[in-house]
Amino acid sequence: MRNPFVMQCGEFHVNYRQDMAIWKIARVRWRIFFIVLCFAAFPMLATDYIVGLATLCGIAAIGAIGLNILTGFTGQISIGVGAFLGVGGYTSAILTTKLGLSFWLAAPFAGLVTAIVGALFGIPSLRLKGLYLAIATLAAQVIILFVISRWDSVTGGTAGLVLNRPTIGSFVFMSEKSYYYLTFVILLLTTIFSLNLFRTRVGRAFIAVRDRDIAAEVIGIDLFKYKVLAFFVSSFFVGVAGALLGHYTMIVSPELYSISVSIEYLAMILVGGLGSIFGSIYGAAFITLMPVVLREVVNLLSGTFPGLEGILVGMKEVVFGLIIILFLVYEPEGLDKIWRNIKDYFRLWPFSY
Amino acid sequence: MGILQVKNLSLRFGGVVALDNVSFEVKEGEIFSLIGPNGAGKTSMLNCISGLYKPSDGEILFKGASITRLKPHRRTVLGIARAFQNIELFPHLSVLDNLMLGRHVRMKTGLLAGGLYWGKAQKEEVEHRRKVEEVIDFLELEHVRNVPVGTLSYGLQKRVEVGRALALEPELLLLDEPMAGMNNEEKEDMARYIIDIHEEKKTTIILIEHDMGVVMDLSNHIAVLDFGKLIAYGTPQEIQTNPRVIEAYLGEEHAV
Ligand SMILES: Nc1ncnc2c1ncn2[C@@H]1O[C@H](COP(=O)(O)OP(=O)(O)O)[C@@H](O)[C@H]1O
Numbered sequence: 292m293r294n295p296f297v298m299q300c301g302e303f304h305v306n307y308r309q310d311m312a313i314w315k316i317a318r319v320r321w322r323i324f325f326i327v328l329c330f331a332a333f334p335m336l337a338t339d340y341i342v343g344l345a346t347l348c349g350i351a352a353i354g355a356i357g358l359n360i361l362t363g364f365t366g367q368i369s370i371g372v373g374a375f376l377g378v379g380g381y382t383s384a385i386l387t388t389k390l391g392l393s394f395w396l397a398a399p400f401a402g403l404v405t406a407i408v409g410a411l412f413g414i415p416s417l418r419l420k421g422l423y424l425a426i427a428t429l430a431a432q433v434i435i436l437f438v439i440s441r442w443d444s445v446t447g448g449t450a451g452l453v454l455n456r457p458t459i460g461s462f463v464f465m466s467e468k469s470y471y472y473l474t475f476v477i478l479l480l481t482t483i484f485s486l487n488l489f490r491t492r493v494g495r496a497f498i499a500v501r502d503r504d505i506a507a508e509v510i511g512i513d514l515f516k517y518k519v520l521a522f523f524v525s526s527f528f529v530g531v532a533g534a535l536l537g538h539y540t541m542i543v544s545p546e547l548y549s550i551s552v553s554i555e556y557l558a559m560i561l562v563g564g565l566g567s568i569f570g571s572i573y574g575a576a577f578i579t580l581m582p583v584v585l586r587e588v589v590n591l592l593s594g595t596f597p598g599l600e601g602i603l604v605g606m607k608e609v610v611f612g613l614i615i616i617l618f619l620v621y622e623p624e625g626l627d628k629i630w631r632n633i634k635d636y637f638r639l640w641p642f643s644y
Numbered sequence: 645m646g647i648l649q650v651k652n653l654s655l656r657f658g659g660v661v662a663l664d665n666v667s668f669e670v671k672e673g674e675i676f677s678l679i680g681p682n683g684a685g686k687t688s689m690l691n692c693i694s695g696l697y698k699p700s701d702g703e704i705l706f707k708g709a710s711i712t713r714l715k716p717h718r719r720t721v722l723g724i725a726r727a728f729q730n731i732e733l734f735p736h737l738s739v740l741d742n743l744m745l746g747r748h749v750r751m752k753t754g755l756l757a758g759g760l761y762w763g764k765a766q767k768e769e770v771e772h773r774r775k776v777e778e779v780i781d782f783l784e785l786e787h788v789r790n791v792p793v794g795t796l797s798y799g800l801q802k803r804v805e806v807g808r809a810l811a812l813e814p815e816l817l818l819l820d821e822p823m824a825g826m827n828n829e830e831k832e833d834m835a836r837y838i839i840d841i842h843e844e845k846k847t848t849i850i851l852i853e854h855d856m857g858v859v860m861d862l863s864n865h866i867a868v869l870d871f872g873k874l875i876a877y878g879t880p881q882e883i884q885t886n887p888r889v890i891e892a893y894l895g896e897e898h899a900v
């Protein structure tokens with residue numbers, strides 16, 4: 292008989308299809324189902340403020356998965372995410388408010404437009420690597436923001452545009468809870484799509500391009516096609532996240548898509564774990580919530596030490612930077628690795644050596 | 645007509661002449677060895693054949709058609725596979741995934757189908773997994789199937805490297821020092837695999853190897869490079885008795 296305490300011994304898979312399933316073990320499938328259920332039930336128990344924070348985490352997670360596909364999985368650095376979020380947000384804003392399209396068409400279309408813009412700015416990646424590519428994507432950031440803030444007649448210039456919440460029939464996604472569910476479903480689809488992608492041909496080719504581009508070429512991967520394709524998919528998800536964010540905050544304006552947003556997204560995938568889908572989600576939640584938590588801590592402390600408030604507010608940025616540096620130094624594989632270590636510990640529990 | 649013809653090939657890097665007007669022909673189904681001292685231009689020749697280097701002059705024909713100007717990935721589609729001298733595996737991926745990548749051009753699943761993992765995409769994965777498992781059986785890699793290749797021993801990595809090339813089911817297999825740095829037992833295994841590939845799969849093989857015992861045993865024909873020049877071509881017997889080869893490379897002790 293199997294020892295019920297040893298969680299994952301003696302699992303054998305008798306055919307390739309079974310062995311290739313993402314979640315091979317029934318118990319793991321149940322666990323996933325349970326986790327999804329928890330996320331679905333969560334808004335019933337939380338305040339609107341908390342649900343709103345969770346929504347922001349979810350939207351960021353979609354964008355972070357997008358960026359991770361490009362940077363973590365394909366090895367192409369991009370510091371243009373902020374602007375690409377903007378392309379998604381603005382496209383959806385223009386399509387819904389100026390052309391009267393429904394959100395359900397506008398949001399995927401915004402993804403597609405962002406994907407094409409991303410692919411165009413990805414073309415230099417054939418020749419440029421590392422820092423040089425970073426600079427090229429920085430150019431994307433600058434050019435796109437320039438267009439957004441100057442093309443007044445379409446984008447509303449520095450004032451931006453006002454958006455509406457999505458509707459189905461007469462139902463409007465106005466409440467925090469309803470928008471949370473919308474975000475949650477899209478995040479779930481994004482996650483499943485990405486997990487599938489990286490266990491099939493195209494995703495493997497992305498990883499090959501990242502790890503050894505010469506070998507990738509010799510086994511038959513067209514480097515140019517796959518690098519541009521990576522920019523395309525990545526930007527699609529970033530664009531969808533941008534559209535979701537725009538319709539959530541109900542405003543798009545240039546200062547929301549600055550380079551500091553790009554840096555935040557890079558921090559998400561660094562902290563969460565480069566080349567990890569779940570890591571992107573953890574990292575997005577971490578970076579989205581950290582300022583909130585720090586603010587709470589500052590509020591708490593300045594209640595006790597009234598004179599300190601000014602100093603503590605400044606400390607927030609320092610702590611933010613410090614945490615990222617600590618991650619880079621001590622756990623470059625990010626939160627996902629930490630989580631896996633914890634799981635590995637319990638997988639063979641109680642024989643954890 | 646040979647499966648591969650190299651005609652008057654030259655390759656220069658600034659002042660360095662890596663290959664100097666080299667011509668030879670590889671016959672279909674043979675094991676063809678390329679030997680010569682370090683720096684003679686053997687790897688450069690393979691790089692020209694697989695398309696990583698652009699020759700300064702000359703032409704390469706594969707099955708009668710010129711491939712001189714084709715990109716590397718186009719040559720893979722034609723059936724040219726390669727195992728590198730310095731291991732060029734994807735270290736974070738498992739042996740399985742590395743071999744599946746070897747079949748990249750034999751598969752079709754695109755971005756959307758892969759992400760959705762519906763019907764055809766799933767069927768294709770399973771089908772090609774079966775082919776890859778054949779290679780795993782063939783090279784006796786069952787025990788490390790799911791291990792990230794970066795963590796394997798050097799000898800095993802060399803074997804996976806050959807496996808990835810084999811996974812393509814190539815018509816022409818380029819092996820750049822597949823036994824370098826191996827102990828005797830591993831070398832014997834590798835020699836046996838090469839013979840098996842040749843006999844069972846009828847694959848044409850171009851082999852670069854320093855161990856003359858192995859080269860003389862396995863090869864149908866041998867070409868000798870020295871300072872980028874082809875100084876000899878022939879059967880193992882002819883090469884062993886060729887005075888220029890003995891002088892340039894083999895040394896007296898290998899002479900018959
Ligand atoms: N990418 C390169 N750039 C400059 N010189 C090179 C390059 N590749 C090879 N060479 C030169 O070409 C010559 C042949 O090298 P190589 O083909 O690696 O020799 P072998 O494989 O026979 O040991 C050497 O002198 C080497 O320095």
Ligand SMILES: [Mg+2]
Binds near residue numbers: 687
């Ligand atoms: Mg060499």
